[in-house]
Amino acid sequence: MTNEIIKEIENLKQEKNAIILAHNYQPKEIQEIADFVGDSLELCIKASNVDDTDMIIFCGVNFMAETAAILNPDKKVLLPDNRANCQMADMISLEELQEAKRQHPDSEVVLYVNSRAETKSEATIVCTSANAGKIVSSLDGDDFIFAPDHNLGTYSAKESGKEAIIVPEDGHCYVHTMFKPEDIEEARKKHPDAKIVVHPECNDDVRVLADYVESTGGMVRLAKDPEIKELVVGTEIDLATRLKRENPDKEFYPLRRDAFCLTMKLITLEKVRDALKEEKYEVTVDEDIADKARVGIQRMLDLS
Numbered sequence: 064m065t066n067e068i069i070k071e072i073e074n075l076k077q078e079k080n081a082i083i084l085a086h087n088y089q090p091k092e093i094q095e096i097a098d099f100v101g102d103s104l105e106l107c108i109k110a111s112n113v114d115d116t117d118m119i120i121f122c123g124v125n126f127m128a129e130t131a132a133i134l135n136p137d138k139k140v141l142l143p144d145n146r147a148n149c150q151m152a153d154m155i156s157l158e159e160l161q162e163a164k165r166q167h168p169d170s171e172v173v174l175y176v177n178s179r180a181e182t183k184s185e186a187t188i189v190c191t192s193a194n195a196g197k198i199v200s201s202l203d204g205d206d207f208i209f210a211p212d213h214n215l216g217t218y219s220a221k222e223s224g225k226e227a228i229i230v231p232e233d234g235h236c237y238v239h240t241m242f243k244p245e246d247i248e249e250a251r252k253k254h255p256d257a258k259i260v261v262h263p264e265c266n267d268d269v270r271v272l273a274d275y276v277e278s279t280g281g282m283v284r285l286a287k288d289p290e291i292k293e294l295v296v297g298t299e300i301d302l303a304t305r306l307k308r309e310n311p312d313k314e315f316y317p318l319r320r321d322a323f324c325l326t327m328k329l330i331t332l333e334k335v336r337d338a339l340k341e342e343k344y345e346v347t348v349d350e351d352i353a354d355k356a357r358v359g360i361q362r363m364l365d366l367s
């Protein structure tokens with residue numbers, strides 16, 4: 064049955080001249096049929112470079128598909144399940160961001176890519192977890208407005224030596240804020256020879272106890288380091304799936320087994336097939352908003 068669906072997907076992909084992009088948190092079977100698997104930055108770069116295709120099937124969450132649509136206004140971008148959202152991306156509203164800009168008119172706005180297109184249209188520049196420190200350092204001022212992830216805001220402030228004005232105060236990812244210092248202490252006892260890596264969306268009291276802080280793409284590169292034989296992975300559970308697939312001789316231990324991003328798991332092989340067949344669910348962004356949002360995304364890509 065699974066093989067039949069995979070065959071159907073392959074045929075439909077050719078027929079529609081489509082490409083399948085998948086985030087590192089996608090389930091194993093989706094990672095395996097994707098043309099490209101990556102972190103948010105790598106997916107943005109890939110989506111800005113798909114001239115020879117007509118259709119993008121985005122296996123991830125809605126802000127990722129929206130970004131691909133902003134970068135490809137002439138292509139059809141499809142999200143196989145239209146309920147696949149990122150809770151954090153909806154934590155900053157356009158009005159809140161505009162109010163922060165009114166209060167701090169001289170501060171540039173750095174918007175985490177995990178945000179909706181409407182708010183991106185108000186950004187000076189967009190960043191991902193892979194480049195937040197570098198993006199903030201590239202700006203002139205001593206402070207910056209950051210939205211919506213509080214933890215990535217404090218992390219990029221630390222990295223750049225600048226002051227972050229973070230809106231909203233409590234923007235967070237429910238998956239990464241699950242990790243606690245006790246999880247790190249327990250992992251050190253259980254796996255004394257392993258290194259520990261966590262995502263910058265984790266709380267600072269967890270980040271300071273880890274050996275490395277990396278985006279999911281950074282974790283993929285770290286896992287290939289010959290010095291690393293065992294790695295405790297503090298991010299969404301399916302990242303460890305990719306690490307094991309690419310490094311079968313090494314050991315990867317999820318920092319918590321309950322770190323699931325539920326909406327990432329809404330994408331299934333059947334839904335990818337149906338997305339291709341019925342051309343659903345199309346992700347579109349208003350032209351005016353897309354034109355404005357593209358400026359901050361392009362600035363980020365130019366620095367990458």
Ligand code: 13P
Pocket residue numbers: 087101102103104177191192193236264277278279280
């Ligand atoms: P990455 O950019 O590291 O892949 O992270 C995306 C994300 O949503 C983290 O929760």
Ligand code: SF4
Pocket residue numbers: 124148149150151152177236237238239299324325327
């Ligand atoms: Fe959003 Fe968190 Fe899921 Fe990443 S893991 S997509 S930040 S809810």
